[in-house]
Amino acid sequence: MAKFSFEAKGANGRGFRGEIEAASEAEARIKLRAQRLVPLRVVSKEAKASVVKKVGLNKVRAKDLQIFTRQLATLLGSGIPIIQSLDVLARGARSPGLASALMDVVAQVSKGKRLAEALADHPRVFDRFYVNMVRAGEESGGLDLVLNRLAVYIEKSVKIAGKVKGAMLYPAIVMVVASGVVAAILVFVIPKFQDLFKNSGQELPGLTRMVIAASDFFVSYWYVIVGAIVGAVMMLVNYYRTDAGRATCDAVMIDMPILGDLVQKGAVARFTRTLATLLGSGVGIMESIDIASKVVGNHVVEQALLRARDSISEGKSIVVPLSKEKYIPSMVTQMIGVGEQTGNLDQMLNKIADFYEDEVDAAVGAMTSIIEPLLMVGLGGIIAVLVIAMYLPIFNLAGAAGAG
Numbered sequence: 001m002a003k004f005s006f007e008a009k010g011a012n013g014r015g016f017r018g019e020i021e022a023a024s025e026a027e028a029r030i031k032l033r034a035q036r037l038v039p040l041r042v043v044s045k046e047a048k049a050s051v052v053k054k055v056g057l058n059k060v061r062a063k064d065l066q067i068f069t070r071q072l073a074t075l076l077g078s079g080i081p082i083i084q085s086l087d088v089l090a091r092g093a094r095s096p097g098l099a100s101a102l103m104d105v106v107a108q109v110s111k112g113k114r115l116a117e118a119l120a121d122h123p124r125v126f127d128r129f130y131v132n133m134v135r136a137g138e139e140s141g142g143l144d145l146v147l148n149r150l151a152v153y154i155e156k157s158v159k160i161a162g163k164v165k166g167a168m169l170y171p172a173i174v175m176v177v178a179s180g181v182v183a184a185i186l187v188f189v190i191p192k193f194q195d196l197f198k199n200s201g202q203e204l205p206g207l208t209r210m211v212i213a214a215s216d217f218f219v220s221y222w223y224v225i226v227g228a229i230v231g232a233v234m235m236l237v238n239y240y241r242t243d244a245g246r247a248t249c250d251a252v253m254i255d256m257p258i259l260g261d262l263v264q265k266g267a268v269a270r271f272t273r274t275l276a277t278l279l280g281s282g283v284g285i286m287e288s289i290d291i292a293s294k295v296v297g298n299h300v301v302e303q304a305l306l307r308a309r310d311s312i313s314e315g316k317s318i319v320v321p322l323s324k325e326k327y328i329p330s331m332v333t334q335m336i337g338v339g340e341q342t343g344n345l346d347q348m349l350n351k352i353a354d355f356y357e358d359e360v361d362a363a364v365g366a367m368t369s370i371i372e373p374l375l376m377v378g379l380g381g382i383i384a385v386l387v388i389a390m391y392l393p394i395f396n397l398a399g400a401a402g403a404g
Contacts, residue, residue, distance in 0.1 A: 004028040004044050007120075007128075008037035009287070040135075041120045060125045064095040066154040068102075073147035082143075083109055101125040114138060129274065129291045136282040146281045153277045157270065160357055161297070164266040167364045168259070171371050178379040183218065185386055190215035193390045204393050211389040250299040254327060258370060262363040264327055267301040269356035272332070276349030285312060301327055 004025065008016045016037060022028035025042050032039045068089055075085035083106060090102035101122040108118035116135035119126040126134075130150065137146030194212055197204055204212070218225065239245035254260045254267075271292050278288035286309060293305035304325040311321035319337040322328045332352055339348030 002044050004042050006032060006039060006043075007041040008032050008039045010037055041117060041131075043121055060095050060098045060101075062154055062158045064093070064098055065125070065130075066151050066158070068093065068098060069147050069154065070151040073144045073151060076147065077144040082115060098125060115143075127295075129278070129295060132278065132283050132287060132291060133281050136278075140282045149277055149281060153273060156273060156353075156357070157295075160266060160269050160273075160360055163360055163364050164262060164297075167262055167367050170368065171375060174372075174375045174379075178375070178382070181379070182382055182386070183222075185383070186215045186218045187222070190386070190390065191219070197393055202393060202396065205389075205396070207385070207389045208392055211386055247299045254298060254300050258367050262360065262367055263298060264301070264329075265356050265359045265363055267296050267298040267327075268329065268332060269353050269360055271296045271301060271305060272349045272356065273353035276346045276353060279349070280346035285318070289318075304328055 002022065002024075004020050004022055006016075006018060006020055006028065010016060020028050020031055022031055025044065028042050029039045032042070071089055072085055075088065076082060080088075086102055086106045086109065090099055090106055093099035093102060101124075104122070105115070105118040108121065109115055114135075116131050116138055119134055120131045133146055133150045134143070137143035140146070190211060194215070197208070197212075236249075240249050250263075254263050256263075274292040274295050275288050278291060279285065283291075289305055289309040289312070293302045293309070296302050296305065304322070304327060307325070308318055308321040312318055317337075317340060319333050319340065322336065323330070323333045335348050335352050336345065339345035342348075
């Protein structure tokens with residue numbers, strides 16, 4: 001008996017993942033149906049392992065995936081058969097990981113496998129969102145239209161993610177540079193003054209003694225300080241990779257002043273854009289919310305969406321659970337309610353996404369305009385303290401010489 005990984009949907013629309021033992025893929029699907037599950041994807045563990053090995057660890061950039069998606073939509077819209085279209089794009093792909101995956105997809109589709117199922121065998125390249133979009137396009141008969149919509153989504157998603165990351169990265173870079181400047185002063189400048197003060201025989205001011213002590217400590221134990229900083233960063237990164245760490249860090253970030261507003265708006269923009277794209281392509285509401293929660297980028301908002309999904313499975317409106325969530329703005333729930341009542345939920349979600357993407361632009365500008373002067377003032381203040389500490393003894397010597 002072989003083991004198969006599966007993704008399936010229950011009678012209430014809820015998604016299920018797991019493993020099942022069976023003699024073949026067909027038998028695995030039969031067993032799942034016997035459990036009242038609709039199999040969406042069934043892959044043997046051996047086949048999955050061979051695919052991962054074949055594709056390797058080459059990461060596919062979102063830009064490469066967006067270009068491929070747009071090109072595939074254009075070829076299919078021109079009437080070129082899907083196998084021929086995939087073959088052409090596989091040969092012309094610049095990304096080794098994407099080219100390897102596409103070659104395998106061509107082989108699988110040539111054997112009669114559906115495109116969505118073939119793409120699902122390469123989760124490192126085509127995530128669950130991408131596969132479900134393609135599946136919806138195949139079932140609706142408008143695969144080229146769905147692919148065009150998918151290409152637009154990837155482009156906008158990369159843009160919004162880049163702005164949020166850039167806004168977070170800027171202060172970090174400034175702080176690293178500032179730390180480097182201060183360290184250079186402590187290592188190379190302060191010791192020069194220290195030699196001068198030893199020959200003067202004068203008692204040094206308290207501030208000067210503190211700075212000299214800090215310089216001596218840094219010069220003597222710089223490797224301990226650097227090691228502690230690197231170790232702390234690595235520990236934080238590893239902690240964030242755990243479920244508990246991600247939940248804690250995301251909760252702290254979304255509650256932070258200035259930064260929290262940016263994180264919240266970015267998460268809302270991603271969630272509404274993803275949900276709009278999925279619903280507009282014919283994916284069910286339960287599956288759409290489940291996928292949107294995974295790409296939102298913040299654990300707090302993700303849990304809010306999952307609670308909304310559970311409420312919808314009980315027959316309630318999506319507005320009811322979302323309106324109770326602290327981090328979902330009331331304007332969002334009101335517009336979603338209007339979209340539900342008018343039957344244009346996907347269009348309304350796209351409008352919300354457009355609004356919050358503009359809000360992210362404004363928040364990034366505001367954050368930069370506030371943080372930049374604060375960081376400059378902080379760095380300038382530290383350097384000013386170091387300079388004053390070094391020149392205080394010189395001023396005292398000059399004053400003593402004048403009095404004499």
